[in-house]
Amino acid sequence: MGEWIEACGSDDVEEEDVIRFDHAGRVFAIYRSPDDEYFATDGLCTHEHVSLADGLVMDEIIECPKHNGRFNYKTGEAKGAPVCVNLRTYRVKVEGGAVFVEV
Amino acid sequence: MTIAATSRDYSLIGRDSALAVANGLAAAEWYHTDVERKAMKALMQRSDGPAIRDTAIWIGAMVVFAGLGIWFWGSWIAVPFFLAYGVLYGSGGDSRWHECGHGTAFKTRWMNDVVYQIACFMMMRNPVTWRWSHARHHTDTIIVGRDPEISVMRPPDLLRVVLSFVGVLDVWHGLTDMVRNAAGVVSAEEKTFIPEMEQAKVVRVARIWAAIYAVTIVVAIAMGSWLPLVIVGGPRLYGAWHHVLTGLLQHGGLADNVTDHRLNSRSVLMNPVSRFIYWNMNYHVEHHMFPMVPYHALPKLHELIKHDLPAANSSMWDAYREMVPAFLRQLRNEDYFLKRELPATAKPYREELHGDAAAAE
Structure with missing residues (x-):
């Protein structure tokens, strides 16, 4: 079991969008899906370590802002070149208007 | 003041490649103008409409111009139609390769992929190799020894620049790379930016293309006519001038x-x-x-x-x-x-x- 860390307020992320969360020298990306669910992944693209929080969320896809590499942010699956390595995902819960990530 | 010229090594496995890494120029963080997230999100939104419209015009115009060129084949009247067709093929293909390679032209993924494959064939650019080379171009834009897409190296080879307007060197490299890849050889330089798991795809595509060009040549010989090659492959030569005219300006002299x-x-x-x-x-x-x-x-x-x-x-x-x-x-x-x-x-x-x-x- 990991430690639950408060990442942001639930209203800090717009629907179908992503924000960056830094914790203990690590970078995470916190997503809010179009159907109002929250997800978390590592925050840097597995291709060239660019912050995914500057990218574009489309349905369940996050697209990297540098080379347009695409991941399914719910599963972390890399969806094709130029990304080949999956993103690590983290469990998320929302309590009292805050989003917590298990790191 | 006298400035001593330095000699640049553009090889991706040479001295300047190692220097770029040592100097922090490889995969560096680049300057960005500040843009509010809301505005950038709006600008990044995908849409199929503009690209479907433009692709219909692009392909439709190619069909019409090629059709008229074929109709008037054997007469000088065919020339302007093939010149127009050639520019859409040998230059319009360059920008479609580029935008669909980024995956931004269409919202629908398969539409990007289909147009990307067609444009790659037209431009004689292996779709796997060039997807990765262009990713490197964006990571290390005009970094000597890192960027595989520097069109004018220093000091400029002006003969090469002039020849590029008629696609001679691009076609030579495109075809020799295709034959080499079709023979199962991925070069040491290509291996610096194409991951191992993708290299088999490079060979597979090259073999399919080699077969298409072989059939085109056989048909031309059977017909006793250049027409098949004027339609397939040839426009990469006689229609390349516009993409070179515009493309040289992207980074030239900077x-x-x-x-x-x-x-x-x-x-x-x-x-x-x-x-x-x-x-x-x-x-x-x-x-x-x-x-x-x-x-x-x-x-x-x-x-x-x-x-x-x-x-x-x-x-x-x-x-x-x-x-x-x-x-x-x-x-x-x-x-x-x-x-x-x-x-x-x-x-x-x-x-x-x-x-x-x-x-x-």
């Missing part, structure tokens, strides 16, 4: 080994026909800074950030008037480059990694 696209890329205002063929890549600083923004939103992005960029050249003529003399000066001093003035509203250039002693005043 800085290398910097981490600020305002120093190494150029935006140029162009006529609507060229912008259609080029799919708005005349807004090249904007594209490199924010590659997620689709071609059809680049004019809006330009308006949003132009306060932070050097003024766009007013025309291709204006841009060539600054670029050609820069090429000529680089023949004598390859360290020379153009450094455009920023507006008063812009943040200073990020040039801490760049020795700018040879920059234009």
Whole structure:
């Protein structure tokens, strides 16, 4: 079991969008899906370590802002070149208007 | 002041490649103009509409021009139709390769992929190799020894530049690379930017293309006519001039080994026909800074950030008037480059990694 860390307020992320969360020298990306669910992944693209929080969320896809590499942010699956390595995902819960990530 | 010229090693496995890594120029963090997230999100939004419209016009025009060319084959009347067809094929294919490679032209993924494959074939660019080489071009734009897509190296080889207008060298390299890849050989340089798991795809595509070109040649021989090759493959030669005319301006005569696209890329205002063929890549600083923004939103992005960029050249003529003399000066001093003035509203250039002693005043 990991430690639950408060990442942001639930209203800090717009629907179908992503924000960056830094914790203990690590970078995470916190997503809010179009159907109002929250997800978390590592925050840097597995291709060239660019912050995914500057990218574009489309349905369940996050697209990297540098080379347009695409991941399914719910599963972390890399969806094709130029990304080949999956993103690590983290469990998320929302309590009292805050989003917590298990790191 | 006398400036000693330095010799650049553009090999991806050579001295300057190692130097770029050692100097922190490889996979570096680049300067970006500040844009509010809400505005950028709106600009990044995908849409199928503009690309479907433009692709229908592009393919429809090619069919019409090729049809008229075939109809009038054997007469001089066919020439202008094939010239128009050739530009759409050998130059329009370049921008479609580019935009669909980024995956930004269409919202629907398979549409990007289909147009990407067609455009790659037209441009004789292996779709796997060139997807990865272009990713590297965006990571390490005009970093010597890292960027595989530097079209004019220093000192400029002007004969090579002139030949590129008729596609001679591109076609030679495209075909020899295809034959080499079809034989199962992926070069050491290609291996520096294509992951091992993707290399088998390079070979598979090359074999399919080699078969298509072989069939085209057999048909031409059987017909006793050049017509099949004027339609397939040939336009990469006689229709390449427009993509070279516009593409040389992207980075020509500007800085290398910097981490600020305002120093190494150029935006140029162009006529609507060229912008259609080029799919708005005349807004090249904007594209490199924010590659997620689709071609059809680049004019809006330009308006949003132009306060932070050097003024766009007013025309291709204006841009060539600054670029050609820069090429000529680089023949004598390859360290020379153009450094455009920023507006008063812009943040200073990020040039801490760049020795700018040879920059234009």
